[in-house]
Amino acid sequence: MRNCSVEIISVGNELLLGNTVNTNATWIASQVTSLGAKVTRITAIPDDLDQISHAIREAIRRRPVFVITTGGIGPTFDDMTLRGIARALRVRLKPDRTALNMIREHYALRFPRRRLNLTKPRLKMASIPSGGKAVRNPVGTAPGVKLNVHGTEIFCLPGVPREAKAIFRDSISPSVSSRTAGSVFMERWIDVRGIMESMLAPMIDQVMRRWPGVYIKSHPSGIETGGRPRIKVHLSIGSSNVGKAKHGLLGAMHELSDKLVASGAKIARVR
Amino acid sequence: MRNCSVEIISVGNELLLGNTVNTNATWIASQVTSLGAKVTRITAIPDDLDQISHAIREAIRRRPVFVITTGGIGPTFDDMTLRGIARALRVRLKPDRTALNMIREHYALRFPRRRLNLTKPRLKMASIPSGGKAVRNPVGTAPGVKLNVHGTEIFCLPGVPREAKAIFRDSISPSVSSRTAGSVFMERWIDVRGIMESMLAPMIDQVMRRWPGVYIKSHPSGIETGGRPRIKVHLSIGSSNVGKAKHGLLGAMHELSDKLVASGAKIARVR
Numbered sequence: 001m002r003n004c005s006v007e008i009i010s011v012g013n014e015l016l017l018g019n020t021v022n023t024n025a026t027w028i029a030s031q032v033t034s035l036g037a038k039v040t041r042i043t044a045i046p047d048d049l050d051q052i053s054h055a056i057r058e059a060i061r062r063r064p065v066f067v068i069t070t071g072g073i074g075p076t077f078d079d080m081t082l083r084g085i086a087r088a089l090r091v092r093l094k095p096d097r098t099a100l101n102m103i104r105e106h107y108a109l110r111f112p113r114r115r116l117n118l119t120k121p122r123l124k125m126a127s128i129p130s131g132g133k134a135v136r137n138p139v140g141t142a143p144g145v146k147l148n149v150h151g152t153e154i155f156c157l158p159g160v161p162r163e164a165k166a167i168f169r170d171s172i173s174p175s176v177s178s179r180t181a182g183s184v185f186m187e188r189w190i191d192v193r194g195i196m197e198s199m200l201a202p203m204i205d206q207v208m209r210r211w212p213g214v215y216i217k218s219h220p221s222g223i224e225t226g227g228r229p230r231i232k233v234h235l236s237i238g239s240s241n242v243g244k245a246k247h248g249l250l251g252a253m254h255e256l257s258d259k260l261v262a263s264g265a266k267i268a269r270v271r
Numbered sequence: 272m273r274n275c276s277v278e279i280i281s282v283g284n285e286l287l288l289g290n291t292v293n294t295n296a297t298w299i300a301s302q303v304t305s306l307g308a309k310v311t312r313i314t315a316i317p318d319d320l321d322q323i324s325h326a327i328r329e330a331i332r333r334r335p336v337f338v339i340t341t342g343g344i345g346p347t348f349d350d351m352t353l354r355g356i357a358r359a360l361r362v363r364l365k366p367d368r369t370a371l372n373m374i375r376e377h378y379a380l381r382f383p384r385r386r387l388n389l390t391k392p393r394l395k396m397a398s399i400p401s402g403g404k405a406v407r408n409p410v411g412t413a414p415g416v417k418l419n420v421h422g423t424e425i426f427c428l429p430g431v432p433r434e435a436k437a438i439f440r441d442s443i444s445p446s447v448s449s450r451t452a453g454s455v456f457m458e459r460w461i462d463v464r465g466i467m468e469s470m471l472a473p474m475i476d477q478v479m480r481r482w483p484g485v486y487i488k489s490h491p492s493g494i495e496t497g498g499r500p501r502i503k504v505h506l507s508i509g510s511s512n513v514g515k516a517k518h519g520l521l522g523a524m525h526e527l528s529d530k531l532v533a534s535g536a537k538i539a540r541v542r
Contacts, residue, residue, distance in 0.1 A: 013488060014505065016310040017458075018301025021292055025315075030289025039287040040322070044296075044313040047488070051311070058329070075469040076489055077476055121469040141469070160491055187288075198346040198392040198412070205348050217284060217318070218347055220411075220431055234285065 004037035004179045005064040009055050011072035011081045012159055015044040024070045024157075024164050031168060032068075035176045036183030036238065040064060047072060052084025060088070060152055065179055067152055068172065071159030073142045075121030081156055082145060086129040089149060099126040099134035102143045139166045146171070186245050187236040188253050188271065194228045195265035203259045204233070211252040213237050213244075230268075275308035275450045276335040280326050282343035282352045283430055286315040295341045295428075295435050302439060303339075306447045307454030307509065311335060318343060323355025331359070331423055336450055338423055339443065342430030344413045346392030352427055353416060357400040360420060370397040370405035373414045410437045417442070457520050458507040459542065461528065465499045466536035474530045475504070482523040484508050484515075501539075 008028055014020040022044055029039045043059070045051045052072070059067050072081030086093045100118075103126055107116045116122070125142045128134060135144035135155070140163035145156040155172050157164040192200075197220050204216045219232040235253055239245035253270070260267055279299055285291040293315055300310045314330070316322045323343070330338050343352030357364045371389075374397055378387045387393070396413045399405060406415035406426070411434035416427040426443050428435040463471075468491050475487045490503040506524055510516035524541070531538055 013486070014490065015297075016300055016313065017304045017507070018297050018299070018310070019505065021294055021297045022313075023292055026286075026289050026292045028289070029287055033288045039289070040317065041326075042287065042293075042315040046311065055312075074491070076472040077479075078488055119469060119473075121472040125469075160493075162493070198390060198396075201347040201392040202390075208348075215284070217349055219285065220345070222431075222433070234290065236288065 004066075004176065004183070005040045006032045006037050006066040006068060006176070007040055007059045007062065007064045008042045009052075009059060009067060009069045010042070010044045010159075011047060011052055011069060011084075012044070013046045013078075016046050024159065024161055027161070027165065028068055028070070028168060031173065032066075032176060033185050035173065036180035036185055037065070037176050038238065047078040047080060049080050049084050049087065052081055053088040056085050056088035056154075060149055063150075064152055066172075066176065067154045068168075069154070069156045070164050071157075073125070073145065073156055073158050075125050075142070079124070082128055085145075085147070085154065085156070089129060089131075089147075091130040093127045094130055095123060095126050096128045096132075096134050099128055099143045102126075102134055102136055103141055106137070106141050135167060135171045137163055137167055138170060139163050144171065183238065183240050184242050184245055185236065185238045186249050187234065188249060189269075190233040190235070190253065190257065190260070190267060191269040191271075192231050192233060192260055193266045193268050195231065195260065195263060196229055197231060199263065200231060200233070200260075200265075203256060203263070207252050207256045207259070210255065211248050213239060214248045214252040216252065216256065275337075275447065275454070276311045277303045277308050277337040277339060277447070278311060278330045278333065278335045279313045280323075280330060280338060280340045281313065281315045281430075282318060282323055282340060282355075283315070284317045284349075286342075287317050295430065295432055298432070298436065299339055299341070299439060302444065303337075303447060304456050306444065307451035307456055308336070308447050309509065318349040318351060320351050320355050320358065323352055324359040327356050327359035327425075331420055334421075335423055337443075337447065338425045339439075340425070340427045341435050342428075344396070344416065344427055344429050346396050346413070350395070350413075353399055356418070356425065356427070360400060360402075360418075362401040364398045365401055366394060366397050367399045367403075367405050370399055370414045373397075373405055373407055374412055377408070377412050406438060406442045408434055408438055409441060410434050415442065454509065454511050455513050455516055456507065456509045457516050458505065459520060459524050460540075461504040461506070461524065461531070461538060462540040462542075463502050463504060463531055464537045464539050466502065466531065466534060467500055468502060470534065471502060471504070471531075471536075474527060474534070478523050478527045478530070481526065482519050484510060485519045485523040487523065487527065
């Protein structure tokens with residue numbers, strides 16, 4: 001069973017102004033899914049101390065196995081994810097020696113001849129909530145942060161996609177894998193034309209009843225010229241038994257395909 | 272002042288599986304922002320009755336002026352946004368005559384020669400929470416829904432982007448405008464090269480102190496070949512006084528530009 005739940009909290013005014021599409025959250029969700037875990041909620045909030053601490057507290061109360069935050073851990077005044085977390089957990093933010101060394105190393109690599117001034121913004125990036133650990137950022141300055149709160153593992157990633165991805169791959173992916181060992185997530189798509197969603201609905205219903213565990217969802221994707229609707233159908237299953245998952249997914253796929261063809265719909269593509 | 276708060280709740284497993292980027296939420300956020308209102312939270316949740324009703328209840332408790340949901344109002348079994356809302360509000364879901372007429376009209380337009388069978392999936396799309404009103408969908412079958420709960424206006428949109436946008440433009444935009452009359456949101460971008468974010472941080476700090484109301488945020492966007500960092504700086508202001516907003520935004524922009532040039536950074540572009 002897929003019971004390793006993950007919440008994603010994305011911090012950044014740009015997300016709420018509609019300036020930036022939250023591709024970080026989608027990328028993390030796709031990774032988490034393919035590792036056999038389940039994203040249960042994605043929340044985007046502004047760079048606001050109260051809102052961050054509320055969102056963190058709410059997430060912890062739901063007891064997910066992981067909370068992954070993105071954004072707000074850089075050097076500027078409005079990078080306040082770590083302060084928000086410290087407030088939510090009622091702990092202090094304090095300079096961390098490991099984090100400081102990571103920042104030092106990063107600067108030394110990029111500017112071998114310059115001496116690093118430990119300015120306020122740089123010290124800020126090295127301050128993490130008490131009880132937390134710095135996580136190496138292989139491609140940027142601000143280290144990630146890891147905390148364990150009542151069994152929920154919190155990981156904080158930067159907002160820069162390249163850095164978020166690198167830290168996820170190096171440090172979060174192994175942690176999630178270790179909690180989902182043996183679980184798989186499998187999916188297939190059927191692109192179908194010439195059937196309306198309200199006609200497809202009862203077919204999906206029947207097939208899902210026959211193949212428990214398989215989840216089928218239809219996504220209408222517009223109308224062709226000539227008025228023929230196009231629908232993408234997504235079939236997926238999460239299971240700790242690879243054989244059963246495969247059997248269920250393919251069984252459901254064949255049965256649904258047969259029903260579609262019998263109804264006169266056209267299957268344009270299977271992936 | 273921009274005090275018209277808006278929460279967006281996006282419903283759909285595809286968002287949490289990482290199959291679909293939540294462009295609906297970003298589009299709505301950009302519209303809401305340019306209408307002078309403020310998106311305070313975006314939440315994505317799966318097609319799950321409990322999760323939908325919890326998210327709705329939590330949002331209402333924060334007392335935003337608007338809650339806009341996307342997804343989950345179609346004909347299939349897993350379209351359960353309206354059931355989730357009904358559960359959250361402890362009201363019944365009941366067939367709505369206006370909604371039914373809208374569905375009838377839509378079919379009549381698309382299939383002028385066929386007679387509409389009122390199948391279960393079609394009736395489902397016409398069932399809305401008691402106290403709610405159907406909202407015309409100018410480009411698709413499922414009508415939107417509008418509800419007023421203790422002063423919070425809830426709008427439910429379909430997940431299909433084209434339909435969500437059309438209903439937003441026709442029915443939500445005028446409602447938001449009427450609440451933000453006279454408010455403006457203005458923004459500018461400065462693309463700058465050759466300065467590190469930790470050097471930029473104190474400049475932003477100073478400029479923001481001098482120009483209260485103007486919000487400035489730096490977005491690192493990678494490293495050029497040669498190791499020169501690229502940063503996009505976003506300046507924005509929301510205000511009920513257009514003149515003051517313009518004055519503040521331009522003042523802050525010029526002052527920051529001067530500081531950047533004085534530091535040796537290169538301004539690549541201003542938009």
